[in-house]
Amino acid sequence: MTHYKLIYFDARGFGEPARQLFHLAGVPFEDVRISFEELMPGKQSAYWLEMKEKTPFGRLPVLSMDGFELAQSAAISRYLAKKFGYSGKTPEEEVWADAIVDQFKDYMESFRLFIYAQREGKSAEEVKTIHDKKYVPAKNQFLEVIDRILKTNKTGYIVGNGLTWADLVVADHIFTLQNIKKLDDGIHQNLKKYQESIYSLPELKEHIEKRPKSEM
Amino acid sequence: MTHYKLIYFDARGFGEPARQLFHLAGVPFEDVRISFEELMPGKQSAYWLEMKEKTPFGRLPVLSMDGFELAQSAAISRYLAKKFGYSGKTPEEEVWADAIVDQFKDYMESFRLFIYAQREGKSAEEVKTIHDKKYVPAKNQFLEVIDRILKTNKTGYIVGNGLTWADLVVADHIFTLQNIKKLDDGIHQNLKKYQESIYSLPELKEHIEKRPKSEM
Known part of the structure; x- marks a missing residue:
């Protein structure tokens, strides 16, 4: 059996949809989380420094499968979704799931601008x-x-x-927006309900309850 | 036969890889180009205004196939690549092509920052x-x-x-970097040769010679 190892930071972010795909499919995987402390200048762990050198693009997430290494969150999630049956039922559904995730990633450009503006002081x-x-x-x-x-x-x-990986990407971000108080209870009521219904999927429930808490 | 209509601006940009895929496959398509003049405030054409309202995400490119409309450049190109046999030969090749295009899109975030900084004065x-x-x-x-x-x-x-759509995306951007003088003849010699070899593919040569000239 393939040994799957997903390496990401200790957050949901761009790694969480891949984790959820493993839980949906009931496929065991090693959930390696690099803590933010390990990343701090001066405190970087040997594991992280070696890892950073070895990743295909110097970034996380990385999915390692018996030595075959993959990078880029959307590519990883699409690959797992396809393997586990969550990529859409036809080429047309697949391309729509892709398009929605790409649209999400475009929007994340301004999300990052805002988050980094705060962090960079x-x-x-x-x-x-x-x-x-x-x-x-x-x-x-x-x-x-x-x-x-x-x-x-x-x-x-x-x-x-049916469920596709695009639902996982979108629902998880709607959860983030609630955490950081950027979802309007009125206008976005429908989206909140949608997020809750995805989070209530029987295969995800336990994972979501037990996963380490993180704002994003 | 499906009537393909690709709608994009009158530039290479995020639309060109899809155009090249049609030429590689020898599949006819309608190459609709919205001129930059049509986009200018006050001069917007009725065609563009109506189009903008009707696109799935309010953006271009859009690929229309007998009424079925697709958005997002990478999703469109991946879909055509798969249909025409340029998406990679195995799921592992496919995910690597995906990852490289995602990495390209991440880098384009800073490319856009730079280009817009100039345009916004x-x-x-x-x-x-x-x-x-x-x-x-x-x-x-x-x-x-x-x-x-x-x-x-x-x-x-x-x-x-073999050729994948990731080659088209990367080679076309290397061509752009030469146009805007951001490719170093020394360090990037290998990349220039690679771009030239992709541009010399027999199925692309004529299209590349005849296509409207654009810096990007």
Whole structure:
């Protein structure tokens, strides 16, 4: 049996959909988490420094399968989704799942701008400008697209009538938005319900309850 | 026969790999190009305004196939690549092509930062900071990854021993870097040769000679 090892930071972020795919498929995997302490300058662990050198692109997540190493979160999740039956039922469903994840990644560009602006210690005014002019419009545009697709689709899933990895990516981010108080209880009620229904899938429930808590 | 219509701006950018896939496969398609003049505030054409409303995500490229509409450049190119036999020969080759395109898209984040900084009329000093601190390190990291992969792979292609859509994405951007004088004749000699070999493929040559000229 293939030994799967998923290496990512100790957060949900871009690693969590792959973890959830393993749980959905009931396939065991090694869930390696690099703590943020290990990344701090001066405190970097030997494991992380060696790892960083060896990863295909110097970044995480990495999925290692008996020595064959894969990089890039969407590529990893798409690969696992396909292997485990969560990539869509037809080429047309597959490409729609891909398109939604790409749309998500485009939106994450402004999410990162906003998060990094805070972390890099930009002035309150600069952070507010980035938040109001870049982040919020991009978030609203993304959530409107998702909301419209869910309302048109009427299946409770974002593509076709079954779960795909696009649901995992989107639902997990909606959870993040709740954590950081960026989801509006009124306008985004439908999206909250959708996230809860994905999180309640029997194969995911236990994992979600037991996983290490992280804001994002 | 499916009527393919690819709608994009009058540039190479994120639309060109899809166009090249049609030429590689010898499949006819309607190459709809929205001119930049049509996009200017006040001068927007009725066609573009209607189009913008109707696209799945309000963005281009869009691939329309007898009414079925697809968005997002990577999703579109991956779909066509798969249909036409340029997505990789095994699931492992496919995921590597995906990962390289995702890595490219990550790098494009800083490319866009730099290009927009110029277009938005930021001060010369701000543009220089973005160029030196964000764009150049990201570009060097990306080109080093590609160079290393090509040297390890030794087939003249970026994945396995045959052409994939990842080659089209990367080679076209290397061409852009030459146009905007961001490719170093010395260090990047190998990448220039690679780009020229992809551009010389018999199925692409005529298209590349005849296509509308654009810097990017």
